[in-house]
Amino acid sequence: MLRTIRPLILIALLLATPVLAQPEQNSKPAAEEISAQSVNARLTKARALTVRSETWLSTAEPAQLAGLRQQLALSRKLEVAYRGQLTALNRNEALRQDLALQQSILAGDFRRQLPQPPYNLSEYDRLLDELDAGTQQQKTARTALAIETSAIDENLALIARLKQELRALKDAGSATESVELSLELAEANLARHKLVKANAQLELELAETKSELATRKLDWARERLAYDAADLNAQLRNLADRRAALLSQQEALSESLARLENEWRPVQQQLEAGGQDALLAEALLKEFEFKRQARQKQLEQIESRLQFLNQIELIWQHRYALLKQRPPLATLQQWIKEQAVLVSSLDRQFELVLSEQKALQPQMASLSQDLNLANQSGAVKTHRENALMALNEQINRGIEYLTALKATQTLAQRYGAELSSERKHLRPGDVLAQGWAFARKIWQTELWVIDDHPVTVSKVIIALIILVVGTIFAKRLLLRVIKRLESSTGMSKNSISIVSNAVYYFTLLVVVLFTLKTVRIPLTAFTFLGGALAIGVGFGAQNLLSNFISGFIIMMEQPIRIGDQVEVDGKVGVIKEIGARCTRVQTFENIDILVPNSVFLEKSIVNRSKADKLYRAKIAVGVAYGSDTRLVESLLNQIAREHSQVLRDPEPFVLFQAFGASTLDFELFVWLKLDDVGKVPSELRHRINEVFAEHGVEIAFNQLDVHLKG
Known part of the structure; x- marks a missing residue:
């Protein structure tokens, strides 16, 4: 069994070896895999194929034309791909040399590349330009890396699809020349994209090295900046020369625009009279419109550039003023505000000009198409060419204006960075000045x-x-x-x-x-507050105003006075104070009551002091049934007459008022002085109780008799 399995394992390992080795080959840098010699050899073959295809195409049969044309197109594309590889290889070598040089400079003493200090702002701006260029190159390199990475992925997918298609054709026994050529083209493009990506990576490293070198130079030079009157005067002279040149251009353009208007009037009259060819009339009108538009737009741009020159002049003066002597904090803050306004204005102007430039592109395309139309007279074509030239001139002047705007933007941004840096270094007095400025701002809000x-x-x-x-x-x-x-x-x-x-x-x-x-x-x-005040009084302040006015009426008419004894809402008291809004009344319990003044005019108020100082008091007494009513009346009169504070005139009197439920009800009426109203009635009641007890008169109380029937 083991002898049977061992050959199978060896075969599997042999088959897997190329697959396992493939990643190691792909892991090598593209620049090391491809040499200029191999690329030149492939380019020679591709060129030979192109020549053969062109020869065969001239003598081919109609049925073969389509295939030969496709083969010719592919061979030409293949030439372009190999030439691109050669270009990328040459670029790769140059980039490596530049990178090595910059790294050696960075590792050594970079100060040898700088002039002797101190440095002026022109030299400082040159270093800033180097840093800006390095930053922009980094952005471009990163963008190129992303693009080439995407292109490599697309070509890998294309190669996989073409290989699959090629295997299918071979299995079917069909012709494979076209697919093989397409596959070779895809592989050539893949190699070119890998080379370009490797170059983009080198460009990124080179840009980062340059930026680092520029940063070190800037840090060194920034600490050694000094006021340079000669450089400032040179900058101001340069600005004066540019201003003079712009004014000269402005005058020439104004005269040219005036001449154009004068030349157009008779032509316009002829067009209005009719009889002209429609195409010629249209071409004449477009020529005039584009010429006038170009000159007017250029005049506007010159006026804008003249305004920006004034700002640039101030910027240079302020930048050197910062080097010479730090301005007061208030001046520095004012410069910062002006710089922010300038940058915002430049940004808006830049966006506007960009949109205008984009709007000119469709007009350019339309004029170019009109020039290629057939059956147009020489005069029509001439006018259209003149219109196209005017449009081209406007586009070129717009690009020139954008360049000037960008330079002004850069200068303004550097000026703003210097102002911000200066503002961060506050002196002890600046903190107080800043606080005082903030307080003044709030104070004057x-x-x-x-x-x-x-x-x-x-x-x-x-x-x-x-x-x-x-x-x-x-x-x-x-x-x-x-x-x-x-x-x-x-x-x-x-x-x-x-x-x-x-x-x-x-x-x-x-x-x-x-x-x-x-x-x-x-x-x-x-x-203007009259209407609003009237509404406010009508809704919210009517009670307050009513009391206020009532207070003045009371003071003038004097229906009540200080010291008067009044009765308000069942409470008796003496007026102690009459104010603008309310009157203070003090009761006999020594409690102060604040009564709104309007109450004394709107309600019925009892003023016991208005007529005279006399007051009639009433004392009610109830005696038991069976008492001698005449005796009771006589005793009550006697008690009243005996009291020294009861007035004799008017005389006191007694009234038998009613037969009550449990008592015989009598009322004693006496006249008193106002000052005695509080205590005399109480003394009279004490005396009545004593006298009635001496004479056997019973002061009754409520009682209930219950009779039971058996």
């Missing part, structure tokens, strides 16, 4: 605008401070006025209250007017 008069945070705070101080002053003035009037005049308390309130509110009015004057808000600014 505009909250709203009234009749073109801004109301800022500062005005609101100042107004509040003046109002608070003014209110405190008004209250102190009020107290001094009250004391002065009470001590030096014989005015009543009510008159003193009226005068003091008038002084207080007049002082508040003066404070408000002074506040508005101080914060520079005129009274006319509040005229």
Whole structure:
């Protein structure tokens, strides 16, 4: 059994050996697998095949033409693929040499490639250009790597499909020449893509090495930058020369555009009169439109470039100012804002010009198609060629303008980076200045605008401070006025209250007017508030305003006065203070009640002090059934007359009011002074109880008699 299995195992190992060895071969770099000599040999064969195909095609039968043409196309493509391999191999060798050179420079002393310090901004910008170029080359190399990787995958899939197709044809005994040639082309393209991918990897390494070298040079030069008046003046002279050249171009273009308009008027009149060939008229119109469009657009671009030159001049002056002496923080922040606005404007302009350039491409294609039309006269063709030239000129000027915009963008971005770097290095005084600037910004923040008069945070705070101080002053003035009037005049308390309130509110009015004057808000600014104020009063402030107005009416008409004894909602008290919004009433229980002023005008109020100072008190007494009613009446009159504080005029009197459920009800009426209302009725009740007890008169209470029937 073992002898039978051993030969089978050996055969399986022999068959598996090529498969296992294949990954090792594919793992080698493409540049090492392919040599220029082998590629040249394949190219010679492909060229010979192309020559044979061209010869056979000239003498072939009609039935063979299709196959020969396909073979010729494939052989030509195969030539292109092998030539691409040769180009990639040559490029690979050059890249390796460049990479080795750059790595040796990076490993050595890079400073030998730089001039002696100090450095000016022009030399610094040259180093920045090197870094930007290296960064852009890295992006391009990574993009190429991604593209070639995708192309390699596609060719591998194509090769697998062609091999499968070739095996099927061989099994069927069919012709395989075309598929074999296609397979050779796919394998040649695969090898070319591998070579190009290897070159892209070398280009990426070369770009990274250059970027690293440029970064080291920049770091070295940045620490040794110095103010260079000669370089600044050279840059300014260069800008002045460019400005003069642009102004000259602008003048020439303006004259050219004017001449074009003058030349077009008679042609336009002829076209309007008719009689012209339709194609000729259309060609003339397009020529004029494209020429005018090109000149107008170029004029706009020149005007824009002149504006950007002014910005570039400021940028160079500011950049050297940063080197010479650091500006104040406020100036630095202002430059940062201006730089941000400039970059935003440049970005928008760049996007606009790009979109305009894209829009010109369909017009270019349409004009090119018109030129290739048959049956057109020489004049029509000439006008179309002129229109195409004008469009080409506009495209070229647009590209030139984009280049200028990109250069300005780069300079502005470098300027912004320098400003940001300078802002990070704050000095101790800068922190305070920055805090002060922030506080000033908040202080001057505009909250709203009234009749073109801004109301800022500062005005609101100042107004509040003046109002608070003014209110405190008004209250102190009020107290001094009250004391002065009470001590030096014989005015009543009510008159003193009226005068003091008038002084207080007049002082508040003066404070408000002074506040508005101080914060520079005129009274006319509040005229527009009339409608809004009316609505606010109607809905939210009507009660407050009603009480306020009622307070002034009470002070003027004086239906009540300080010291008056009033009865409000069943509660009796003495008026202690009449304010603008409410009146303070103190009850006999020494409780203060704040009554809205409108209550005294809208409701029925009992003012016991309005007519005179007398008050009729009523004392109710109930005696038991069976008591002598005449005796009770006589005793009550006697008690009233004996009390010293009961007035004799009007005389007291007694009324037998009713036969109650359990008592005979009497009422004693006496007249008292208002000041005695609180205590005299109580003393009278004590006396009634004593006298009734002496005379055997029983003061009854509620009782219930129950009679039971047997």
